[in-house]
Amino acid sequence: DGGITQSPKYLFRKEGQNVTLSCEQNLNHDAMYWYRQDPGQGLRLIYYSQIVNDFQKGDIAEGYSVSREKKESFPLTVTSAQKNPTAFYLCASSSTSGKKYTGGLFFGEGSRLTVL
């Protein structure tokens, strides 16, 4: 079955360490996204990518980095520069037609990062 796989599901980090969250999709979607979810809040966009080797900052990109070397993969690195990284991270993808997004995001099951 097609879908989005995020790993690890739970991750603990010491202050000052970088960590990388994996996101893989086999839906053949062009666009991929990373969102951050904090308790009682909606989702905030960190980065998104519309095509391979290209990505754009979202609303809260500071302290994060991404790469898009393959269509299927969009890993997120949470760097030591991110001051408050404890959160639930969600990866999503969507299909597009040309440059138009056709609507509806598919989400992975999320990765919960805790800073010790």
Added chain:
Amino acid sequence: GDSVTQMEGPVTLSEEAFLTINCTYTATGYPSLFWYVQYPGEGLQLLLKATKADDKGSNKGFEATYRKETTSFHLEKGSVQVSDSAVYFCALLNTGGFKTIFGAGTRLFVKA
């Protein structure tokens, strides 16, 4: 900028009660509107969508109508079940955009 406002939760209902979760939006142009559902410990799932005014999205007994005159997209279900307990997010995507804007979410508890 574009934004979505949802009623604050939690909403607590008894099984078979009628559900309404209010959602209003602010956007330029003609956005597409969505409802997503999130079960505990999981990612979000698309529940339903509407792409133009007066469209009604529906799925699994839930429905919502795109009301441009009131800039609203309220979620309704005639008879809720315990299994409907989850967090519901209203969202919009503006024309030509790639960024989906989410509301803060409304938690629903359904008691047996």
